[in-house]
Amino acid sequence: MQDKLDELHMDVLKELGNIGAGNATTALSQMLNRSIMMRVPEVKVVELKDVSAILGGEENMVAGILVKISGDINGIMMYVLEYESVRIMLNILLNKNITSEDELCEMDLSALKEIGNILTGSYLTALSKLTNLTMIQSIPKLAFDMAGAILSVPAILFGKTGDSVLFIKTDFNEGDCDVVGYYILIPELQSFDKIMKSLGVV
């Protein structure tokens, strides 16, 4: 078992990020029955202390959708969106016109969870197919809070293995609407080794 991720492993995770986000776009298009475009995902390895700055500062309001992964692989996956992107996404999805002053209703929140479910699910399906490993995801949990607080969860989990976090930035657009979100995938160390082995990387 290694103590930290080396460059080769990061490259593999990056490629998985590309494939996963591609799958997620297809899933989103099908659900909305509209053509959704995706920019090439940006995969970054970020120092823990700079994590929140990416999301507009520690106190910026974000939504975090978190699923636990079990099966052959154990870990968590989180999808994070800035509040502005949440609004745009819901407006597209539910055909609504939520403005920045509006509070989100129960229906908005469950729609958001469902989006998270689809986005994380399609990513994990891609990963599962590629590795031949079973990955079962839990029902998604949603939290709205300051970016620093939401990100403390993955930062802590990842912090057990090192001082950097892996972020996959995805940018979906539909017409003029841009939805920017971030995937954070954190497999447990043993699970990470399993993924690497099944891909013939170790």
Next chain:
Amino acid sequence: MINSEDIEVVKVGMADFNIVKNPGMITTLGLGSCVAVVLYDTKLKIAGMAHVMLPSSKAIKNNNNRAKFADTAISDLLSMMENEGMRRQNLIAKIAGGSQMFDFDSADDVFSVGRKNIQACKEILAEIRISIIAEDTGENYGRTVEFYTADGSFKIKSVGKPEKII
């Protein structure tokens, strides 16, 4: 209450610690499951703050970053303060944070880290005989915290909740 605009402000990041002198303010933004530990010298009015991420450096192999763990961060912060001439018997502690951001089963190891962080900080402070005179911990929301050296007040700000001073 002193206005934060007129005084020196020291910002403590995640897995980081620092100190500030009277009349300065020391702050950390968007605390989640992490814990902010403030040590305050009531005579010299100097405060130190550590933003702790994990309970123990002993449980983890990759533990080079001492500011990340409750045990090493509090010990290093204390040394830093003692080097500045502060005396342990004049120190009091206030702590905040350690929330559970997502409502998974709290028995789950992974998601109970907030609670474990609080517990670890309390144990370490008890060991070094510094008493905790106020805390705002647990729950399921984020906190921005500001400690004012002039009067020793600890301000807690959360989204959609009234400000608290402890």
